[in-house]
Amino acid sequence: MSTTQELSDFREHARTVIRERIVPLFAEAELSGTFPRAAFAALGAAGLVRQRWQGGPGGDPVRSVILAEELARSGAGGVAIGCTLAMEPIVAALRRHGGNPQLDDILEQVLDGRQLGCIAASEPTGGSDLSGVRTTARREGGGWRIRGEKKFVSLGPVADFALVLARTATEEHPAPPQLGLFCVPASGMRVIKPLRRLGLSSLSTAWIGIDASVPATALLGRPGLGLVVATHALTFERFAAAAQLAGLSLRAIELATAHLHRRTQFGRPLLEHQALRLRLADLAARLTVLRHGVYGAAAGAPGTPALGAREIAAFKVTAARFAEEVVGECMHMFGGMGYLEDETPLARMYRDVRMARLGGGSDEVMWELVAGGLTPDFAAYDADVAVTP
Missing domain, CATH: 1.10.540.10 (Acyl-CoA dehydrogenase/oxidase, N-terminal domain)
Incomplete structure (x- = not known):
């Protein structure tokens, strides 16, 4: 450690x-x-x-x-x-x-930073439903032929390779199709359409077409385990997203705090107006809880992710929704200037943070993961609750 x-x-x-x-x-x-x-x-x-x-x-x-x-x-x-x-x-x-x-x-x-990779999982018709992948991987000689389309591929236009989720099939066992995760070089990908988004303009994202022949060694894990491999990778993205959202929230609060000190209205600094000061204090208090939770979870198990997929989903969805609230409130504290992109970064931050509730797994997908771990206490219920049948 x-x-x-x-x-x-x-x-x-x-x-x-x-x-x-x-x-x-x-x-x-x-x-x-x-x-x-x-x-x-x-x-x-x-x-x-x-x-x-x-x-x-x-x-x-x-x-x-x-x-x-x-x-x-x-x-x-x-x-x-x-x-x-x-x-x-x-x-x-x-x-x-x-x-x-x-x-x-x-x-x-x-x-070493000499290659840049991306994940290509979601498709035009699938979105968060990775089990509905239509991209195919078929045996070809000693390797695989990968064909299909992926949407919402962040870094896709500039990456050296993509980890592509595809349905596998063999002549001996054509059905039911299973999933594999394959390392596909940039030479096997083409941009169908660059995607312009509400925020995150600097995160190159595109609709990607894939037609590539790759060796057998391009498969990560074993055929059929692609969804397991992809889900494992996504847990790292989600936990890092929670930390990143905490950092973004901290930046927004620090900017708002400085503004409340510097800006004078009605003859005194904005910080002296209780309504603003206490709203900012509430956000700062809740951010303290989030940051300590994230750091505590990370330190809980040296060398491995400290939490399971459900707990990480809980961190991600909580951080995403909280950060959206923080940035919105802090932008409001700047008044009209908060909406002026050439005067403050808050408007861009507000657009950027909204993506967090979808990227890496939507709120609803995260909540479903959390819901899967809910445990009833029937003994306490029977002892303490008297509900008429």
């Missing part, structure tokens, strides 16, 4: 790299709508990605939280999210389900 000083040094190193190497790329990335590969390359070259993944199968979860939080707190919007997507689910899948020279080589390049 890392010491407090080591984690403090890691945070300071991350903050410096993000400030000097990533934040300067953000304005142009937003304007062009293109994720800058140099951002992820900077994290890799600085050793931050490899340090985050040092240790057991789950790497160092606390460093994951620190990186995600600092990326969001920097104000780098879609660039910050793109770096997290390239670092969390991609590495998690390759580390646990790779295990051959081809995939191990790709993993090493990702850890």
Whole structure:
């Protein structure tokens, strides 16, 4: 387990790299709508990605939280999210389900920031229903032929490869089809349509067509286990998203606090108006609970994710809904200026944060995961409740 000083040094190193190497790329990335590969390359070259993944199968979860939080707190919007997507689910899948020279080589390049990967799971007709995947993977010679379309592929237009979820079939057993997760190079993908979104302009996202022949070694895990592999990878994305949303909330509160100190209305600083001061205090108090929960969960099991899929879903959906509230309230505290994009970052942050309630799993999918773990206490019910049949 890392010491407090080591984690403090890691945070300071991350903050410096993000400030000097990533934040300067953000304005142009937003304007062009293109994720800058140099951002992820900077994290890799600085050793931050490899340090985050040092240790057991789950790497160092606390460093994951620190990186995600600092990326969001920097104000780098879609660039910050793109770096997290390239670092969390991609590495998690390759580390646990790779295990051959081809995939191990790709993993090493990702850890150094020399390759950028993405996840291609959702489809035009499926959305969150990954069991409804129509992209196919058929045996061809000694490998696989992958064909289909994927929608909402973040980083797809700029990635070197995608981890593609596809239905597998063989001549001996054509049905029922099962799922596999395959590493497909960029040469086997084409952009059908760039997708313009409400927010996260710098997170290159597209509708992607796939037609690729890949070797047998491109399959992660075993045929039929693709959904298991993809779900495992998504848990890392979701937990990092919770940390990132905490960082975004912290940035919004810090900006609003500074504004309430600086802005004078009705003859006194806004901070002296109780209605504003106490609303901000309420948000800050709840953020304290969220941040301590995320860091506590990350520290709970060194080298592995501290929680199961249900608990991580609970963190993700709670953080997403809370961050949306925080950014909206803080934007309101700026008054009309909060809506002016050339005067404050709050309007962009408000657009960006809304995506969190869908990306990586919608609120409803997260709640269903949580609901699956609800446990009744029939003994207490029988002892304490007297409901007439």
